Amino acid sequence: MLLLAGMAALFLTVYFSYLDKIPSKIKIRAGVEQEFDFHVPVSGEIYRVPQEAAPVASVTDVPEEDADLLAGEDGRADSIHIDFTHTVKLRANEIDAYQMDLKLFGVLPYKNVDIEVIQDRMLIPSGIPIGIYVKTDGVLVVGIGEFESSEGDAISPAKYVLQKGDYILKSNGEAVENKKQFIRMVEASEGEDMILTIRRNDEITDVMVNAEKNRMEEWKLGIWIRDNAQGIGTMTYEGADSTFGALGHGINDVDTSILMNLEEGTLYRTEIVGITRGANGAPGELTGYIEYDSDNVIGEITENTAEGIFGVCDKSLLESSVYEPIPIALKQEITMGPAQIICSVSGEPEFYDVEIVEVDLEHENVNRGIVIRVTDEKLLTLTGGIIQGMSGSPIIQNGKLAGAVTHVLVNDSTKGYGIFIEEMLTH
Numbered sequence: 001m002l003l004l005a006g007m008a009a010l011f012l013t014v015y016f017s018y019l020d021k022i023p024s025k026i027k028i029r030a031g032v033e034q035e036f037d038f039h040v041p042v043s044g045e046i047y048r049v050p051q052e053a054a055p056v057a058s059v060t061d062v063p064e065e066d067a068d069l070l071a072g073e074d075g076r077a078d079s080i081h082i083d084f085t086h087t088v089k090l091r092a093n094e095i096d097a098y099q100m101d102l103k104l105f106g107v108l109p110y111k112n113v114d115i116e117v118i119q120d121r122m123l124i125p126s127g128i129p130i131g132i133y134v135k136t137d138g139v140l141v142v143g144i145g146e147f148e149s150s151e152g153d154a155i156s157p158a159k160y161v162l163q164k165g166d167y168i169l170k171s172n173g174e175a176v177e178n179k180k181q182f183i184r185m186v187e188a189s190e191g192e193d194m195i196l197t198i199r200r201n202d203e204i205t206d207v208m209v210n211a212e213k214n215r216m217e218e219w220k221l222g223i224w225i226r227d228n229a230q231g232i233g234t235m236t237y238e239g240a241d242s243t244f245g246a247l248g249h250g251i252n253d254v255d256t257s258i259l260m261n262l263e264e265g266t267l268y269r270t271e272i273v274g275i276t277r278g279a280n281g282a283p284g285e286l287t288g289y290i291e292y293d294s295d296n297v298i299g300e301i302t303e304n305t306a307e308g309i310f311g312v313c314d315k316s317l318l319e320s321s322v323y324e325p326i327p328i329a330l331k332q333e334i335t336m337g338p339a340q341i342i343c344s345v346s347g348e349p350e351f352y353d354v355e356i357v358e359v360d361l362e363h364e365n366v367n368r369g370i371v372i373r374v375t376d377e378k379l380l381t382l383t384g385g386i387i388q389g390m391s392g393s394p395i396i397q398n399g400k401l402a403g404a405v406t407h408v409l410v411n412d413s414t415k416g417y418g419i420f421i422e423e424m425l426t427h
Contacts, residue, residue, distance in 0.1 A: 022084065022102070023361040024113055027330050027422055029120045033091040036332055038084045042110050044102035047079040092117040121425065122325035124318070125394040125401050126235040126244075127342030127349035131268035131290030132309070134251055134260060134301060135228045138169040138176050138199070142255040143224040150213040158221045161209045163200065165258045168225070170197035178227045186211050187219050199261065226253065229260060232270050232288035234343055234392035236308065236404040236424065238321060244299055244313040245427075247392040248404035248419040249367045250306045265301025267313065268292060275345060278384035278413030286345065286389030303427055306366060307419060308392065308404070310427045322349050328421050329400035331361050331369070339372065339397040341405060343390050345382050352376040356397065357415070367406040370395065370418035386416030395421075 021040045028034050082088060082100060092098070098115040143164055146156045162168075168176050171185045172195050186194070194209050211219040235246045246267075250259045270288040278284030290296075299313035323342075336359060340351045358371035372395065374385045383390075386408040393405040401421050409415040 019111070020360065020362040022111070022113060023331060024111060025116065026113055026332065027116045027118050028090055028092060029330070030095050030117050031091075031093050032120065033089050034330075034332075036084065036088045036090065038088075038332075039086075040084050041105050042102045043081070043083040043085065043106045044100055044110070045079040046082050046098055046100045046115070049097040049099055090115075095119060121239075121328050123237040123239055123328060123401055123421075124321050124325050125323050125342055125396060126238055126246075126321070127344055127394055128235050129232055129270045129272050129286070129288055129344050129389070130235050130246060130298070130392075131230070131232055131270035131288060131292075131296075132251070132265070132301070133228065133230050133268065133292060134265035134304060134309075135178075135263050136167065136226065137261040137263040138167040139179055139182050139225040139227045140253055140256070140258075140260065141166040141168065141223050142226050142253060145222050145224065147214050147220055147222050150215060150217060152215075155212055156222045157212050158209055158223045161207050162196070162198070162221075162223060165200070165256045167199040167261055168196050169199060169204070171195070173197075179225055182225065186221055190219060224255075226255075229253070230290070232286060232290065232389050233309075234390055234405075235267075235313075236392045236394050237401060237421075238313055238318055240318075240325065242312050242315060242318060243310065244317075245308050245310050245392075245404075245424045247308045248406040248424065249308060249391060251304050251309060259306060260304055262301065262304040265304065265309070265311070266297055267299035267301060267311070269296045269298055272344060272347065272389075275383055276387070277382075278387045278408060280411055280413055283408050283410060283413065284384055284387035286387060288389065305427055307424050307427060310424075326396070327400045328425070329397060329402040330422055331359075331420050333400070334359050334370065334397060334402050334420070337397075339395055339402065341372070341374075341390075341393045341395050343379075343393040343405075345379070345390070351396070352379040354395070356395075356402075366423050367419050368417040369420045369423070370403050371409075371415060372405070372418055373415045380414065385412075385414035387413070390416075 022038050096117045100113040102110040104110045146154045149155045176182050214220050233247045238244050268290050270290045273289045274287035276284040298317050300311045301309050302311040336356050339356045342349050353376040354372040354374050357373050360369050363369045395403040395418050403418040403421045405416050406419050407417045
């Protein structure tokens with residue numbers, strides 16, 4: 001029994017060690033032959049997801065004697081056998097979708113892999129600092145508390161009605177635009193029923209609450225609310241169509257850690273005026289000066305997502321870009337080894353040397369697929385490594401845009417996490 005238990009444990013260890021070697025989603029470029037060097041004992045069938053008629057992908061390392069088995073009378077195949085024990089080369093000429101049913105050792109169920117054929121993209125790596133202002137959709141409840149009533153009792157009218165993280169969208173049918181307006185609504189209610197339309201966990205619902213008077217005879221609900229957020233970060237890329245991507249992670253509320261629902265957002269020019277160097281256990285940060293006026297607006301934020309912020313940038317920003325467009329690197333093209341990041345810690349965008357020390361094609365946290373270590377002595381002297389405000393700094397490897405810096409490792413300021421650029425381009 002001990003022997004069987006040991007063999008089972010060994011088998012499970014081997015099985016799970018292979019499980020993340022091939023991602024559940026793979027993107028390939030239309031019309032370009034691409035190599036896959038997963039080198040895992042996994043094989044199976046690749047077939048086209050039924051849609052309108054389109055060519056099936058081809059596998060160019062198929063043994064010659066098996067070639068006739070893969071093609072129909074019109075030169076297409078219903079399915080193609082694929083074996084990742086060896087290097088595999090894939091090519092698909094049209095934008096389309098495929099799926100691979102894979103088995104470990106050709107027998108054990110492994111996973112179904114979606115293949116998306118995409119149009120190749122060229123993006124301008126940026127690395128410039130940006131000032132960020134976002135306004136929430138409604139007002140965000142960041143805390144529930146108590147206050148002393150006019151009779152001296154500790155009360156909490158909103159307790160068990162509202163929750164931290166709720167967005168208050170309407171009060172008695174009237175849209176809630178900002179904090180000041182909602183405070184006036186609470187005062188005007190004079191303790192009568194307030195039917196609040198809220199968004200909770202992406203669901204819209206109505207709740208009823210009644211304000212009560214505090215010691216100052218003011219009507220209160222006993223909640224803390226927020227309607228905006230500001231900060232600085234780094235722009236990752238600009239597209240030829242004036243689109244942009246930045247940060248590599250979403251803007252979360254500082255108190256609730258919840259991704260903020262965006263009503264509108266603006267990008268501003270900013271100037272780095274100070275650097276607090278990072279150290280192990282104490283992340284550093286960039287300090288920026290932002291002047292919130294119309295002359296400094298450089299873009300509009302239209303999306304705040306887990307993968308970053310996105311929107312449209314001013315054409316003058318494209319015209320002043322320091323760098324030329326470069327290709328993107330897909331997940332499977334990124335390797336451990338030398339790379340560079342672009343950031344503006346010295347005042348202007350510059351390349352700094354880093355090393356990619358880990359590539360996780362299937363990380364459960366989309367913002368942590370890449371781990372980099374800063375090797376550039378100049379950057380280490382200036383910042384101590386990765387610091388707050390560098391989020392969004394482009395990661396470049398082999399002349400391609402591979403991803404963006406997202407977080408610093410608190411216990412080692414020379415290291416940071418990154419997101420794959422293809423994850424950012426899903427928006």
